[in-house]
Amino acid sequence: MTEVKAMKGDATSESITWKGLVEGLEVNEAAWTAQAERLLVPEATTLMVRLHRLLQPERQELLAARVERQESWDAGAVPGFLEGEVAENARGEWQIAPLAEDLLQRRVEITGPINDTKMVINMLSRTAGGDRADAAMLDFEDSMKPAWANVMQGVENLMGAADGSLTFTKPAQGDEPEKLYQLDPEDMPLLMVRCRGLHLDEANLRVDGQPLAGGLMDLTLSVFHTAKSLMAQGKTPKYYVPKVEHYLEARWWNTLFCRLEEEMGLPESSLRSTFLIETLPAAFQMEEILYEIRDHATGLNVGRWDKIFSDIKTLKGHADRVLADRASISLNRPWMKNYAMRLIKICHRHGAFAMGGMAAFTPGSTAERRQEQTRKVIEDKHFEFALGHDGCWVSHPYFIAPAMSAFPRKNQLDVIPDIEEHPEMLPEATPPLTLEGVRKNVRVGIAYVTGWNQDIGCVAWDDLMEDLATLEISRAQTWQWLHNAVVLDDGVQVTRELVQQIFTEELQRIEEEIREFMQSAGEEAVEAELAG
Numbered sequence: 001m002t003e004v005k006a007m008k009g010d011a012t013s014e015s016i017t018w019k020g021l022v023e024g025l026e027v028n029e030a031a032w033t034a035q036a037e038r039l040l041v042p043e044a045t046t047l048m049v050r051l052h053r054l055l056q057p058e059r060q061e062l063l064a065a066r067v068e069r070q071e072s073w074d075a076g077a078v079p080g081f082l083e084g085e086v087a088e089n090a091r092g093e094w095q096i097a098p099l100a101e102d103l104l105q106r107r108v109e110i111t112g113p114i115n116d117t118k119m120v121i122n123m124l125s126r127t128a129g130g131d132r133a134d135a136a137m138l139d140f141e142d143s144m145k146p147a148w149a150n151v152m153q154g155v156e157n158l159m160g161a162a163d164g165s166l167t168f169t170k171p172a173q174g175d176e177p178e179k180l181y182q183l184d185p186e187d188m189p190l191l192m193v194r195c196r197g198l199h200l201d202e203a204n205l206r207v208d209g210q211p212l213a214g215g216l217m218d219l220t221l222s223v224f225h226t227a228k229s230l231m232a233q234g235k236t237p238k239y240y241v242p243k244v245e246h247y248l249e250a251r252w253w254n255t256l257f258c259r260l261e262e263e264m265g266l267p268e269s270s271l272r273s274t275f276l277i278e279t280l281p282a283a284f285q286m287e288e289i290l291y292e293i294r295d296h297a298t299g300l301n302v303g304r305w306d307k308i309f310s311d312i313k314t315l316k317g318h319a320d321r322v323l324a325d326r327a328s329i330s331l332n333r334p335w336m337k338n339y340a341m342r343l344i345k346i347c348h349r350h351g352a353f354a355m356g357g358m359a360a361f362t363p364g365s366t367a368e369r370r371q372e373q374t375r376k377v378i379e380d381k382h383f384e385f386a387l388g389h390d391g392c393w394v395s396h397p398y399f400i401a402p403a404m405s406a407f408p409r410k411n412q413l414d415v416i417p418d419i420e421e422h423p424e425m426l427p428e429a430t431p432p433l434t435l436e437g438v439r440k441n442v443r444v445g446i447a448y449v450t451g452w453n454q455d456i457g458c459v460a461w462d463d464l465m466e467d468l469a470t471l472e473i474s475r476a477q478t479w480q481w482l483h484n485a486v487v488l489d490d491g492v493q494v495t496r497e498l499v500q501q502i503f504t505e506e507l508q509r510i511e512e513e514i515r516e517f518m519q520s521a522g523e524e525a526v527e528a529e530l531a532g
Contacts, residue, residue, distance in 0.1 A: 278303025299353030
């Protein structure tokens, strides 16, 4: 056991003691809980060490390349389509590996944090009305804060979900009796796991003195603990990979899938994945990305919220591409619609699924509000179906049935949209730019960070599910408008003073809303609501 001083700037923080697990792997001793000891068994940790040593040098090169590309965009360049042999190979006549039957219907996928046991059970179960999603994506990424306890609970929940044994008991509260939540192993959607992105480290594990890649850890533990169990049940181990920016990054992930299959003694193409095309650079390389993962692919996904954030971040130095209010941007904008249609065309041409975006509503407090939300969900999903998507996402079980009604077919692999090979994909500066847009961004920031400080990675706020993606849009857009001294449509200029004023007003407003709710519902009801 060694003691390491963690340095921050010129100051030395509290000492952190690290415990060795296998040769070269150390864990922060505070993280070595009974749960971690159950999950980080020697065989799994040894596997993570081998994979880290194999893949970490290339991962660092890929992350350094991201920095170099961003420097060129900050200097005035813009992302574009690839040319040459790589592009020619990707545009050739090829198909992804054949899809098993359980991968052929994904009309509605429900998503949520993998660490929330009750939420995981609800995602994998039928609603009171008898509706059930076709697939459920259990998330280690944007909807989950990667606190160590959350990560460990996520792995344990996945194991219980995979074998159907997961249960949760909600204690009795007031007049409400104790309630047991459990799965029906014979009636569950396709189980999927989203790992963390290439850029994220797991600070509590180090190999040869370096932090372990968070995504490598998530995938390795998920495959180690559940892949064989799922396959024994005739189910496909299925994963989501986020935040890819370049086809070489897709190649890195594909190598990880290949090595996991080799190490676990699984047949080739046993592990299947959908990659989120949710960055502006990846939007220009989606065919090359799909080509790299063709032996492990099920498809690609239009991650529209992160894509908007990436549009802002990638072109943050371009004053002529300042984006409008976040609430006004969806597939209604030409560059966003082109991005979705191009993804559908590429996926279907190569036998892969093209998944649509998220309906982020949480049910409103009144019947009228819920009716309006349902209308918007159906309208949005009908639009996605009309484009050719095979399915979509929802964030709450209430909206499974409305979303499902918009996707009457098992899939739409036969639909090839009529769109040119290289459509316009760069975001455009268009109205509106409003004071209400600034206010919305600030309000979401306050709400999300409040949840984050409680180790919560997604919050239901103003009848929407806000996760890290929507926080990033709000944060980045506020910065972009400040940096470019944007003059809003009503003539007001965005300044630091204006943002500070709005922050104070929104914080007071939120505090007043909480007080009013407590007075009307009673403090015990508030605590019960916050506890879920």
